[in-house]
Amino acid sequence: MALQYDEIVRSGLSRQVADLIRAAILDGRLAVDERLPNEEELARRFGISRPTVREALKVLAAQNLIRSRRGPTGGNFVIRPEPEGVARAITDAATLLVGVGSFGSDEIVLARVETESLCCKLAAANRSDADLARMGEEIALQRQDGLTDEDFCASDVRFHRALVTATGNGPLRLMMYAVIESFIPITNMLIYREHERRRTADSHERIMMAIADREGDRAAALMRSHLDGLRSVLDTALERRAAAASARHSEGGDDR
Amino acid sequence: MALQYDEIVRSGLSRQVADLIRAAILDGRLAVDERLPNEEELARRFGISRPTVREALKVLAAQNLIRSRRGPTGGNFVIRPEPEGVARAITDAATLLVGVGSFGSDEIVLARVETESLCCKLAAANRSDADLARMGEEIALQRQDGLTDEDFCASDVRFHRALVTATGNGPLRLMMYAVIESFIPITNMLIYREHERRRTADSHERIMMAIADREGDRAAALMRSHLDGLRSVLDTALERRAAAASARHSEGGDDR
DNA sequence: GTTTATATATTTGTCAAACCTATTATTGTT
DNA sequence: AACAATAATAGGTTTGACAAATATATAAAC
Structure with missing residues (x-):
């Protein structure tokens, strides 16, 4: 050499x-x-x-x-590194990756289905009453009238975060925040009609009940069907959006 | 107002x-x-x-x-955000959190057991032959004689990463890298004795076989017992280390 | 004519010595 | 004792310059 x-x-x-x-x-x-x-x-x-x-x-x-x-x-x-700050940094980075198209929405949804149903099982085993209360609050909020789409989405995110928190597992929570949050930009595209909101809140409640009853497998199954339902709604929304985007792009003029 | x-x-x-x-x-x-x-x-x-x-x-x-x-x-x-760079940033942050004691090692192990057994199922469904080959390489390496502890640990990490990659899910891979890598500082404390190394390599092989056979549930179960075995080894190592650390701290002497 | 060396322009990287501003401890006054 | 003025400290910002890297154009050599 x-x-x-x-x-x-x-x-x-x-x-x-x-x-x-x-x-x-x-x-x-x-x-x-x-x-x-x-x-x-x-x-x-x-x-x-x-x-x-x-x-x-x-x-x-x-x-x-x-x-x-x-x-x-x-x-x-x-400074002492706090999970909150790290979670925010991870979330920002993940959101950016999603925004730039590094991941397909199907990948994200799959990751979310699998990891959240896992969280359901753990949450059923470890949830505290305070965790249940937090989830219950969000469900109640989701049933209120006159909520804007943004408010509804935000509450949805908080519900899922509360569920993850209920697992009592710090590292898992750190990871899940990123998955849930980075999903927001896509979720926000959905127009939540009245009956879809009700269906969502109902799903949430069933999941919460199962967790309250310590029935992890049932909760996981409910979460699966909940998110699968979301996926089908999402697919149609994505198609609409793709069509709109291609129309928009042709008026063009990207800078360099 | x-x-x-x-x-x-x-x-x-x-x-x-x-x-x-x-x-x-x-x-x-x-x-x-x-x-x-x-x-x-x-x-x-x-x-x-x-x-x-x-x-x-x-x-x-x-x-x-x-x-x-x-x-x-x-x-x-x-610059275009690449998953690799983000994964590294996440890993660094997670490692830091672990190092500063924000998470207990039991939490980390649990998170790892649950998420990796999940990955086993997905990997069994989606793995390519190239994925299997990558895992096989690492197993072969782990069976070589004269490997340093560092080399063995690094190969262990690469095996688990290959497994995660085999799921074919980008977001999941991003998350898992953080979990696996931030686990390294703890894993590195283990002194892999000869027969433990062999046992580890054997576990890896059984897991790989199950994934090759598309038997996700079996792979997941194997992963569970593999990591549970690791946990018991870890517990004794942690006790030894805690004792050593408390002895070391009393000699002091930081710079400024 | 092609290659090679050189000059040059552009842009980030570094430096030096100030001055500004927020924050705290001290001091002095009431 | 309480409060206000003051000084000291350390980060925040400015100015203006020079150094180093690098692409491009130009000139020289073969």
């Missing part, structure tokens, strides 16, 4: 600094809530300028690893 | 600019592969300085929304 010319530094300085600090955070050399040296000091230690340090810090902040406060007691602090 | 004093600008300039550009990307006003105006031009348009613009751009780059190239044809470009 030829001489290994001591790994050329091809990445930028700010990138390197960000990587160094990130590594320090990830392997615990920088503890949660610990304060980094101030920016000037960091610049001096790394032998680079403050703007470059700041670019690195901004990157870390964007990755939810640090946050900064001003003032005497301020500085850049390592 | 009191007067809504036209939302005070409390967030920093770079934050605002990042939000504006991100919004433009997410709702399609900036298309994939489109080039943003150069940094000087952006600074002029937003009425701020270039370093501030750069901080905003760095944030977007950290979120995998843009990438930058130097030179005449260079600039900052909107």
